[in-house]
Amino acid sequence: xxxxxxxxxxxxxxxxxxxxxxxxxxxxxxxxxxxxxxxxxxxxxxxxxxxxxxxxxxxxxxxxxxxxxxxxxxxxxxxxxxxxxxxxxxxxxxxxxxxxxxxxxxxxxxxxxxxxxxxxxxxxx
Amino acid sequence: xxxxxxxxxxxxxxxxxxxxxxxxxxxxxxxxxxxxxxxxxxxxxxxxxxxxxxxxxxxxxxxxxxxxxxxxxxxxxxxxxxxxxxxxxxxxxxxxxxxxxxxxxxxxxxxxxxx
Numbered sequence: 001x002x003x004x005x006x007x008x009x010x011x012x013x014x015x016x017x018x019x020x021x022x023x024x025x026x027x028x029x030x031x032x033x034x035x036x037x038x039x040x041x042x043x044x045x046x047x048x049x050x051x052x053x054x055x056x057x058x059x060x061x062x063x064x065x066x067x068x069x070x071x072x073x074x075x076x077x078x079x080x081x082x083x084x085x086x087x088x089x090x091x092x093x094x095x096x097x098x099x100x101x102x103x104x105x106x107x108x109x110x111x112x113x114x115x116x117x118x119x120x121x122x123x124x125x
Numbered sequence: 126x127x128x129x130x131x132x133x134x135x136x137x138x139x140x141x142x143x144x145x146x147x148x149x150x151x152x153x154x155x156x157x158x159x160x161x162x163x164x165x166x167x168x169x170x171x172x173x174x175x176x177x178x179x180x181x182x183x184x185x186x187x188x189x190x191x192x193x194x195x196x197x198x199x200x201x202x203x204x205x206x207x208x209x210x211x212x213x214x215x216x217x218x219x220x221x222x223x224x225x226x227x228x229x230x231x232x233x234x235x236x237x238x239x240x
């Protein structure tokens with residue numbers, strides 16, 4: 001079979017990505033971030049439960065700017081992944097499966113996620 | 126058709142169901158932890174320790190951790206088969222993910238039961 005004439009355009013920088021494609025790739029990126037985020041959270045849980053001393057040390061560590069930034073980053077990834085995940089579950093129930101519904105869903109995910117991430121930032125600081 | 130050998134379940138539908146079930150468990154657990162932290166205000170060591178001494182909280186946490194294992198495996202399998210083309214590199218990445226997730230589970234048991 002001759003395949004030479006098939007148009008090939010895999011230069012990703014040339015694509016114009018629709019909004020649902022962007023929310024989808026963000027879902028994947030935040031998922032990969034959370035693979036490592038879980039490690040940080042487990043370490044924090046370990047420190048928080050080991051003893052009064054390690055608990056106090058963790059609390060004072062969380063006063064630092066870098067620590068707050070890391071916590072906010074993990075929370076941001078978690079909240080985005082959670083909101084985008086809810087959209088998936090809704091679509092599994094047959095809600096918003098049309099082209100228009102998919103675009104509305106992507107907008108809702110972005111708006112809700114941004115609001116929650118900003119709220120998380122306020123909460124952390 | 127390619128017969129997938131490294132996915133979580135026996136087939137794609139099983140992976141799909143595992144992904145959804147564990148997602149629901151993780152969503153409930155996340156809301157439980159965030160809700161507890163917001164509602165309790167300033168957390169003390171005694172209160173926090175008491176919470177994680179409850180058997181159901183420990184079991185719920187372990188359930189969440191096992192859900193992370195399955196959920197992340199399905200997710201990272203999907204992502205790695207999409208983007209990592211060389212079979213050896215993909216295998217090593219999946220091996221790394223599997224080992225890391227296994228370590229999380231063992232570490233989590235140690236933390237939760239104070240071993």
